[in-house]
Amino acid sequence: MPTKATYLDNQATTPLDRRVLGAMLPYFTEVYGNPSSPHKQGRQAAEAVCVARQQVQTLLGARRQSEILFTAGATESNHLALVGATTAVCQPGDHVVTTAIEHKSVLATCDRLTRGGVTVTRVPVEPDGRVDPARIERALTPRTSLVSVMHANNEIGTVQPLGEIANILRGRGILLHTDAAQSIGTLRFSVDRLGVDLASSRPSLRCPAPNNSPLAGSHPVNRCSNCLAVTSPAKPSRAPAEPSR
Ligand SMILES: Cc1ncc(COP(=O)(O)O)c(C=O)c1O
16 A cells, blocks of 8 residues: 655755745746846846845845845855855954854855865854853954854754844954854744844745744745845944954
8 A cells, every 4th residue: 555755854845835836836937037137027027026025124124125135045145145254354364153063054165264264163062952152252263253153953953042142242343144044934033133144044944834923924925035134234343454474
């Protein structure tokens, strides 16, 4: 007798919510213009992207639509966030802090950064799977430019104390990036409230929001948008490093 398979790997990916499929179908079959094209089909597609950007802005608590960048997935968002931020603010010899339990896309990108002369510290987590903010603080050096700590872990589900880490970094001119691929759309998340400068997301992992969730009833397009939110630089920039001799 044929047995029906039960898919239990929803942390890796989820089936597409039928409401998302219904909302997206017209853009595959009818409104398929290139949003950069000036003709009617293109303008209609551009309008749909604009609506999606507004929805994601609201979902992430970002201040401006221009802070939302759409990507192909969280791996690309993490790469863009880490390489982009370090290219913008780091000089050889600068320092990045991350944790030992980040997704491979963060850890591999950090390894790549070391080839460009940036040093990286991987802070271990405690036995309960959470990183101790005090350990992050002890890892900081006068050359630290960026801290990258994931929000919810993809294997053990622990939620990291991002707000506490942001408080430690406040006023020091150190950017905070978070890989929120497993949390946005499920946990309450606001880049502004948490004090995060860059957030990567892959809401296609999310199951439909429960009825009492603040996300319930929101337009399903929200949940098929991979994106990187780059928030306004609210932090003072560090004094430029002394030129190396
Ligand atoms: C925490 C985390 N970061 C990054 C990724 C990579 O996402 P993607 O497959 O969209 O590149 C995943 C994938 O499951 C993830 O769980």
